[in-house]
Every structure is written in C-alpha cells, then in structure tokens.
C-alpha cells in the first residue's frame with residue numbers, strides 16, 4: 249500500500265468515528281452556515297502574485313517542517329504578505345493539523361481559506377463549512393468521477409469553491425465538470441513523492457480555460473513562478489518553502505515582493 253492509500257484508509261475510518269461523535273445537525277448549527285464565503289478564484293484572477301500560502305507543520309515526505317509557530321502568527325503573516333489565500337492542512341495523523349487550526353485561521357484573517365484535507369465524504373465538507381473554510385480540495389487520484397461530481401455539487405450548494413487536484417492526464421480527463429472552480433496540478437506524485445514542475449508544464453494546455461490553473465507543491469523559487477506563468481498558471485500553492493523558515497510570514501513577504 250502506498251502512502252496515499254494508507255491515508256485514505258485511515259481517513260475513511262476517521263470519518264465514520266467522527267460522524268458517531270458529532271452529528272450533522274451540530275455542524276449545521278455553526279455561525280458560518282449563515283456567512284458568505286470569499287472567492288479564491290476571483291482573487292487569483294485579479295492577482296499578479298497568485299500565492300496560496302500553506303500552514304503545514306509536518307508531512308509524510310518531509311516529517312517535521314515547523315512546530316514552533318502559532319496558527320495565528322503564520323496566517324496573519326501570510327495575509328500581511330499579500331497572499332491571495334491560505335491553505336490549512338487539517339489532517340492530524342500525517343500532517344499534525346486539525347479543524348481547530350482552521351477555526352483559528354478564520355478568526356485571524358479575511359482572505360480565502362482552503363480546507364486542505366483528504367475528502368472522501370460529504371460530512372467533511374460540512375465540517376469545512378462549519379469551521380469557516382471558503383473552499384475545499386478534491387483529489388482526483390482517490391475519487392471516481394461520480395464522487396467528484398456529487399462532492400463538488402454538495403460543496404457548491406454550501407457556497408464553497410472547489411479546487412480539484414490532478415497529477416496526470418487520466419485524472420484530469422475523468423474529472424472535468426462545471427462544478428469545479430480551479431484545477432490544481434500537483435507537482436508531487438503523492439504515491440512516490442517524486443517532485444517536478446514538468447507535471448504542471450505538461451498538463452497546462454489540457455486544462456480548459458474556464459478553470460483557474462493552480463500549480464501545487466515543490467515550488468521554492470521565484471524562477472519557478474516565472475517558468476510556470478507562461479503556461480497559464482494563476483495560482484501557486486506553497487507550503488514547505490515558507491514553513492521551514494524562522495518566520496513564515498516574512499518569508500512569504502520577501503517571496504511575493506520579488507514576483
């Protein structure tokens with residue numbers, strides 16, 4: 249079993265457990281159900297930098313990245329740096345994140361928040377909404393076309409935007425549908441951890457123009473942004489490169505000022 253398969257097996261178990269503890273009615277009672285969301289796709293269309301900065305404590309590929317910051321410090325730093333949006337990893341077992349991180353981020357900033365999670369069930373989309381997210385991630389590698397359709401429709405009905413993540417042409421072709429807002433190409437193969445910007449470059453022309461194109465993972469230099477922009481990418485999701493420093497917000501500020 250590769251790491252992605254393991255994460256999904258654990259995630260399905262986790263969702264069953266959580267459903268037995270927190271009923272849907274409790275999630276739907278959250279104040280965020282009555283609130284308007286903020287559009288990341290609009291921000292990316294109107295931005296020159298296109299940075300989506302990620303709160304990431306650790307990962308299966310790199311182990312501990314940084315445990316020394318508070319969520320508030322990191323996300324306020326990212327907002328002040330001029331990030332278009334923030335990705336908050338909420339998986340606990342593999343990334344050291346939580347839904348509390350998302351809630352703290354929501355209380356701290358007024359820019360779009362992505363719940364970065366391995367979504368396999370509508371329940372997790374309700375959780376995202378209940379904790380202040382503006383958009384969710386769907387990963388094509390772990391979902392069928394039918395699942396992508398029903399989960400993306402469910403998210404859109406809650407006012408959440410959808411970022412679909414793909415890593416190859418097969419995943420892209422099976423997933424294209426009008427309920428997606430952004431299509432992200434993950435430069436990291438989540439099964440082998442191989443990282444290359446070539447994945448973004450090769451898939452770019454196959455992504456229909458109506459979707460905002462996002463390049464995700466393994467971006468660590470301004471040169472990478474300059475290489476990817478001519479392929480039509482408007483969004484760049486960056487985690488480790490900021491989080492591994494002593495001051496993630498400052499690192500994002502310096503990075504964005506040089507784009």
Ligand SMILES: O=C(O)c1ccccc1NCC(=O)[C@H](O)[C@H](O)COP(=O)(O)O
Nearest residue numbers: 307308309438464465466467486487488
């Ligand atoms: O980052 C990992 O090691 C990883 C492993 C398995 C599944 C997902 C993984 N990462 C999630 C992400 O998508 C990245 O955190 C995100 O794109 C930012 O990547 P980076 O800038 O390389 O930290």
